[in-house]
Amino acid sequence: MFSEAERQHFSLLLAEEPQKTIYRSTKDDILERVQAIGILAYRTLMLFQGKSSEAYQLLQRVFGEQYKVVEGGKKIELRPKEEIETDSVQSPHDPDSAYRQKSGQKTKGYSMNVTETISGGPLELITNVIVEKANVADTAFVQPAISSTQAITGTPVEKVYSDGAYQSPDNDGYCQDIDMVFTGIQGAASRYDLEMTPDGLMVTDTKTGEQIKATLAKKTKNSTDDRWYIRSGKDKVYFNQQAIRSSHMRRSMKQRPKEELQKRNNVEATMFHVAYPLRSGKSKYRGLVKVQAWAICRCLWVNLVRIIHFIEQTCQRPFQKTKNAVHALRLWAKPNLLPQL
Numbered sequence: 001m002f003s004e005a006e007r008q009h010f011s012l013l014l015a016e017e018p019q020k021t022i023y024r025s026t027k028d029d030i031l032e033r034v035q036a037i038g039i040l041a042y043r044t045l046m047l048f049q050g051k052s053s054e055a056y057q058l059l060q061r062v063f064g065e066q067y068k069v070v071e072g073g074k075k076i077e078l079r080p081k082e083e084i085e086t087d088s089v090q091s092p093h094d095p096d097s098a099y100r101q102k103s104g105q106k107t108k109g110y111s112m113n114v115t116e117t118i119s120g121g122p123l124e125l126i127t128n129v130i131v132e133k134a135n136v137a138d139t140a141f142v143q144p145a146i147s148s149t150q151a152i153t154g155t156p157v158e159k160v161y162s163d164g165a166y167q168s169p170d171n172d173g174y175c176q177d178i179d180m181v182f183t184g185i186q187g188a189a190s191r192y193d194l195e196m197t198p199d200g201l202m203v204t205d206t207k208t209g210e211q212i213k214a215t216l217a218k219k220t221k222n223s224t225d226d227r228w229y230i231r232s233g234k235d236k237v238y239f240n241q242q243a244i245r246s247s248h249m250r251r252s253m254k255q256r257p258k259e260e261l262q263k264r265n266n267v268e269a270t271m272f273h274v275a276y277p278l279r280s281g282k283s284k285y286r287g288l289v290k291v292q293a294w295a296i297c298r299c300l301w302v303n304l305v306r307i308i309h310f311i312e313q314t315c316q317r318p319f320q321k322t323k324n325a326v327h328a329l330r331l332w333a334k335p336n337l338l339p340q341l
Helices: 004-015 018-024 027-047 054-066 139-153 169-174 241-254 258-275 288-332
Strands: 067-070 075-078 098-102 105-116 126-133 159-162 179-182 192-197 200-205 211-213 227-232 235-240
Touching: 004 027, 027 054, 027 067, 027 075, 054 067, 105 139, 105 258, 105 288, 126 139, 126 258, 126 288, 139 159, 139 169, 159 258, 169 241, 179 258, 192 235, 192 241, 200 227, 235 241, 258 288
Parallel strands: 159 179
Antiparallel strands: 067 075, 098 105, 105 126, 192 200, 200 211, 227 235
16 A cells, blocks of 8 residues: 555664664754654555554554644644643653653653651651643642542641642642641742732832832733832833742741751652652553552552551560560579469
8 A cells, every 4th residue: 555665664664773763863864754754654644544443543643743734735744842732642652641841851751749647656658649641730739639638537637748849829729728838939039029018019129128119000901910010220020919929938938947848858758668669760551540550559558568667666665575574574483383484
């Protein structure tokens, strides 16, 4: 069904490993080859149109995510990277995996969120583990983690320790009765400290110490949220609700004792225990369901080990006292009086 040239192209693609192609090719060479692959993929989809096999559907998905047909079907073009979604296929062997870039670090695959108790007692246990595609934001983990923890422990959550990535206005509303302790705030600190008072928004310039009352800006046709501004020379500096919220959270964080901010470090040790069997943080399984099953089983194992250690530690002292008492009784008793001891 394919022409001789197309069959030769297939042979060249199958004869070389993808990693070798990347190492041996320049950026222009790779773009040229990817363009040619797109044409071949489109030709394949047209030849087998109407098929419902898993391979055909996967190829159709990849082509739709990476390419577009223009000029009435006469030309195949690569999509600009801005048009490619983060949940696009990252590997033909694991279509569920997604892509994410956070703090300059690129991640392909899945994200795992672990929640554990921090009551200060001798036994702390994992209460919730969530595995989602890598492009799911950290803020999406907060509410189900808290809800699950309350259901499992049978007690309300009073305080949560987390990093700045879990902050969002939606989570603020959900956690309004919970003391949220954040160890950091996303984004660089602003020059201006903002505080909403009964008299209006007060803006403090942290460099000069000058305090200015901001003016409420007029809403434009496309704006829905309130904005305020101050004058800095000839320019206007605007502030929105998000900026006010971030400023409030930074002040709250500075007022926290250092010991309280360091409590979240415990969960980092838990993440190390959970991910210990992995090599470079890579899962041994493919597919979201399998990775979720692994994460649940692994967290269950960590909890079981903690429970065993807790029992050993709490029972060791009474056991040692009993052992010492029996040993003392052996020394005190006469053999003819206690022959069975």
